Amino acid sequence: MTVEVERKFMCSANTLKMLEESGAVLVGKQQFRDQYFDTPQFDLTLRDMWLRKREECWELKYPLVPQSETAAVSTCYKEITSQPEIQLKVKDVIRDTETGVTCLDDSWLSRVNLVCFAEFTTVRQSFTLEEEEVKIDLDQADFGYNVGELEMLITEGEDVHAALERIDRTARKLGLTADQRVEGKMNVYLKRNLPEHYAKLLSVHILRA
């Protein structure tokens, strides 16, 4: 299983110049559409579980340790992409009478009452920095929000602290301030489009303002 260790940073008009001056090299540009799913009662996201379909690929993210227990600027989430594994994990929370589902198709979605609650498109520019294994992404979401991310993917059981240290080192190289905590795309999307659910997620400390 993969663990995503990530730190977001503010993206401004100077960010591209700052990356260039730090020696970061553009390695790719892509565009993708994300759809996030939950029950109408938000059973998943109220447990900090984020079920996403990006183009045709499914992914479920959930925290390695409850994020409400950490005050860190970085986050650690497990990521599962295998559809049968996602279905099993979702079953921990949402009752499903059928077993052995191998495909997260429309009939599964409607049986477990999952509906799309957020949908947006992102243009992502990815960079690397020499000698660092940290991926740097600059995201422009179509609802008018830009954010940067420093990200390392490790295998479950590998040293999370070493990954956090690498991310901090990269942040220092880029001149990012140590205590800067920045909202993700979903925070901003929910605040604008589903303010009641956003307020609920803040109140249970799943999201931070």
Ligand code: V4E
């Ligand atoms: C994990 C999570 C959410 C799902 C979206 O995750 P994120 O990594 O922000 O999206 P994206 O598009 O960068 O995915 P990638 O391409 O890296 O797979 S929505 C909210 N969370 C939790 C969360 C949190 N509690 N705090 C912060 C700063 N970010 C995310």
